[in-house]
Amino acid sequence: GLVRRWFAAKRDQIALQKKDLNLEETPAETKYFSNLQTYAEHIETCVQILSVDYKDIITTQKITASKYQTMGAAFSNLWGENELSNTASATMYQSVGSVWGKLSKQVQDHLLTNKKQLDKPFEDLIFDVEALKAALAKRKAAAYDFTKKTQEGKSLNDQMSKLRQSRDFTGQQDKYYALEGTIRRSDISIEESKKRCALISERLKRDVERFRVEF
Numbered sequence: 001g002l003v004r005r006w007f008a009a010k011r012d013q014i015a016l017q018k019k020d021l022n023l024e025e026t027p028a029e030t031k032y033f034s035n036l037q038t039y040a041e042h043i044e045t046c047v048q049i050l051s052v053d054y055k056d057i058i059t060t061q062k063i064t065a066s067k068y069q070t071m072g073a074a075f076s077n078l079w080g081e082n083e084l085s086n087t088a089s090a091t092m093y094q095s096v097g098s099v100w101g102k103l104s105k106q107v108q109d110h111l112l113t114n115k116k117q118l119d120k121p122f123e124d125l126i127f128d129v130e131a132l133k134a135a136l137a138k139r140k141a142a143a144y145d146f147t148k149k150t151q152e153g154k155s156l157n158d159q160m161s162k163l164r165q166s167r168d169f170t171g172q173q174d175k176y177y178a179l180e181g182t183i184r185r186s187d188i189s190i191e192e193s194k195k196r197c198a199l200i201s202e203r204l205k206r207d208v209e210r211f212r213v214e215f
Contacts, residue, residue, distance in 0.1 A: 072100030
């Protein structure tokens with residue numbers, strides 16, 4: 001039983017990874033959610049580029065600020081305290097070092113401003129895209145569950161049709177009643193799965209419209 005359930009779960013997992021998975025849905029739904037998946041993948045690619053480049057910029061600014069600070073310190077101490085040092089030159093280089101130190105402070109302040117203004121929006125955007133992908137995956141899983149149960153129901157009804165066509169119920173009454181009960185439970189399960197899929201789909205459509213407006 002455990003092995004059978006593991007293989008069933010693995011088959012479902014592999015099936016859900018297919019982009020051209022045939023689901024029990026209308027052509028309009030297929031088109032809408034296919035376009036939505038493409039839309040989510042496009043946004044994800046853009047967000048990944050923005051995120052990587054933004055991190056590179058932050059890293060570069062940190063390195064630049066550090067180098068400006070080091071150069072400022074080097075200029076300020078260029079002549080040092082040696083008795084051979086030229087006092088006028090030492091003062092000049094200390095002034096140059098002070099300028100580099102101020103540049104370092106400006107870059108650091110700019111870095112802090114960037115982080116305050118951009119960190120949260122980028123984080124929110126990444127979470128929004130992840131949430132959209134998760135919602136699409138959940139909706140696809142619900143549609144797949146409905147599809148699978150519908151196909152199982154059709155298979156059960158085919159078995160019932162063959163049993164009725166045989167017109168030989170002698171010794172098959174138990175099988176007939178058992179199959180009839182299975183079909184009844186299957187119909188209930190299909191209806192529940194259909195309602196769940198419809199509910200998730202409608203919620204996703206509504207959330208996507210809100211996401212697009214906010215985005």
